[in-house]
Amino acid sequence: MILSHQEAYIQLASPIHHWLPRQKLISLFALMFAFAAVRHLALLLPMLAVTTILYGLSQLPVSFLGQRLRYPGLFILTVVLVLPLASGETVLWQWGWLTVRQEGLQSMGLVLGRFLSILTLGFILLGTTPFLSLIKAMRSLGLPAILTDMTLLAYRYLYEIADTLATMQQAMRLRGFGQTRQRRLRLDGRVQQQLASLIGTLLIRSYERSERVYKAMRLRGYGTPQSPVKPAGTRQQVPDKTGWALTGTTLALAVGFVVAEVVLSGL
C-alpha cells in the first residue's frame, strides 16, 4: 500500500530528518495553522517561498510530492475552478457567457496557495518522520492512551485486512461477480446484497482475529500496570542545536504570518 512508500525516504540525513519528532510536530502544525489564516495576496508568495525552502531542506525528491499531490490536487481544482467564473465584479476577460473575474481569480490563487503549502508541510512531516515516532510524539504531547493504542493497532493490521479484502474480491470475480451487464442508472439489489455480505464478512473476520490478538496481547502483559524498567536499547532522543534553531525559526515564522495577516486586515 502507499503508506509504505511514505517511509521510502525516511533514511535520508537532512536537518528535517534529524529534527526531533515532538519539536517538528509542534512547529509544522503551528505553521500549517498560520498558513490556514492567510487571507491576503501579499502573503501568498512568502508562504510558498517558506514551503519551498522547508521542502528543499528536507531533501525529499520532487517526485515524492508530485505523486501525492495528484489526487488531492484534482479534487481541489474541481472545487475552486468555478471561483473565477462566478465570484467578483471586475471583468478581466469575456467570451460569450464565459466571464473571468479578478476577485474570483485572486480567491482561487489564495485557496490553491494555502492548499499546496499546507499539504506540502504535511508531506514533509510524514515523509521525514517514521510513523511510530510520530505517534510516540503525539502520545508525549497528551494523545490519550486509548487513541494511541487504537491508532497503532489499526495501522498494524491495515495492510493485512486490505490483503484479505483483495483476496475476497478476487474470489468473487472468479465466481462471476461483476460479469453480468447491469441496466443503466439502476441499483441492482442483488449486487448491493453481495457487497454488504463482502463488507460484513470482512468485519466478522477482523472481529474474530481481534479476539485472538487480544488473547496474545494479554499473555504479553497488555492491560497490566506498566513496568518502570525501560526495555534495553531504548534511548531518549535529545534535541540538538539545529533542532532548536529550526523550531525557533518555524514558530517565529508562524507568529510572523499571523501578525502580518492581522496588520494587513487592519489597513
Place this chain on the structure above:
Amino acid sequence: MHIPDGILPVQVSAGGYAIAGLATWYSLRQINRKSDPTAEIPKASLLTAAFFVGSSIYIPIPPTSIHLILNGLMGVVLGYFAFPAILIGLFFQALIIGHGGLTTLGVNATMMGIPALLAYHIFQLRHSLGRSLPGTWGTGLFAFLGGALGLGLAALVFFVLVITTIPSGFDAATEQAAITALSIAHIPLMVIEGTFTATLVLFLQRVKPELLEGVGKP
C-alpha cells in the same frame, strides 16, 4: 466528502478541533465506564482498519458508481468507539492519499463522527421503539435510519461549511438555495446508504449477532 486543507478559515478549522476534542473526550469517558475497556480496544482497532479498507468499495450504478461513507454503519457497530475510529480513519486518509487534510482533520471528524454517534443512539431505539415491529423489521428499520441520517447530516454540514466559507460572492439567499438543492439531491444517496446499512446489519445479525451488541456499548 472530505474538506481539504486551505479552504476553510482558520477559526473554523480550530473550532473543528475543539469540537472533535470534546467529542473524543465524551466518547472515551463512556468507553472507560465499561468494566474492562482494554478488552474492547483490539476489537475496535481491527474493525476501524476493516472499515477504512471497506470504505474503498464502490456500488456500481451504471454508467457510474457511488462511494459509501459508512459513518452511520460505524456508529451502529462501534458505538462510542465510532468517534475515535473515524478520527483515526481520517488521519490515515490524510496520511495515505492526501484525502481531507491535517488542519481540517477536526472539522472532518466532527462532520462524520457526530452523525455516527447519533446513528448509534438511533439504532439503540430498536430495543424500545422497535420492539412492537415484527421479526427483524425493527433492527432493519433503525439500521436504515442510522445509515441514512449519518450520511444526510454529514452531507448537510459539508455543504453548509463549503458554501458559506468559500468566497463565491453569492448572496445569503443564493447560498441557502444551493445548500437546500444539494441536500435534496443527496436524498437518493441517503436511501442507498441506509439500505446498505440495513442489509449489512441484518447480515451481521444472522451470522455474528454479538458484533451488534458488544463493542463500545455500555
